[in-house]
Amino acid sequence: MLATPRTRLEILPADDAGLLLAYYRDNQVHLAPWEPLRDENYLTLPNWQTQLSNAQAAFDAGSEYRFVALNPARTEVVGVCNFTGVARGPFQACYLGYSIAKKYEGQGFMQEILEAAMRYMFNDVGLNRIMANYMPANERSANVLEKLGFEKEGYARRYLKIAGQWEDHVLTARVRAYQ
Template sequence: MKMIETQRSLIEVLDRDSAHFLLNYYQDNQQHLAPWEPIRGSHYLTLEYWQESLTASEQAFSNGSEFKFVALTKNRQEVIGICNFTGVTRGAFQACFLGYSISQRFEGQGLMTEILSAGIDYMFKEVGLHRIMANYMPENKRSAAVLAQLGFEKEGFARDYLMIAGQWRDHVLTAKING
């Protein structure tokens, strides 16, 4: 299954023919997302980049190594946000990392919580994972609130965890357990 429907969104693994959706999302939200993401090269804002990325995303979905979902408006005209489950590890761990973002235009409406809730449910019930880990920078209060509302528990603190906006940034480590 490549689509999840929520009350206000359609969550899909897009194919390369839908690359324009992500190109538009990242172009429109470049300044909004910049404080929370790595510095991207100029290729990041090209149609070719997103076509290649979506081809890889479809393959990863097929082999169960990554689940990169895009939440669209019900009329499939605009991207609301992104919901990525990456680094899927099987065996004794049965876990992944969660990364997400929302369009500035849709902030503050509860949509990210709605989208993540559906994605997490899919990962636990359909994919069979036991643990989903999500990390956020301490000053990102909105992200902290969303994760807390979804039942993620703080498990630690990592200094200089990721290179974000050109600087090594600390992160709060959280996880949600299936069960």
């Protein structure tokens, strides 16, 4: 568990799948423009139980780190941040994806969550590079990444299929600062 001033980050156990299901149900419209199309199984408890079991196995294997940010009472999901595609060897890098509940948007929560999670990824996991890509229209994401020290590295045309359409993405990365 990682603590921030207003949240706690966990690899959520499968027993708490209802919390994540509620997050995605409550924020379905809010998140839809930034996510792939989902099938009818997506917003079901069995899906989230499986997702969380898989997330725990990936965490144990060191291949993915899927953090869920909860309010201090652990009654509500504030947001999520996922570090996936972890590459070891000479690369020591991963991809970052994240989302925040509509009700917490614009209050600095995402920056707070990502600062704690990235510190863990750099210092405890030992990564050198975290890559995060965003759609040009997603100004909030661009602003958060800039505040966190991500630098633009390129532009990828038709990078991901989001909301049923191939979308361009701005490619960014943050490299670990060594003392």
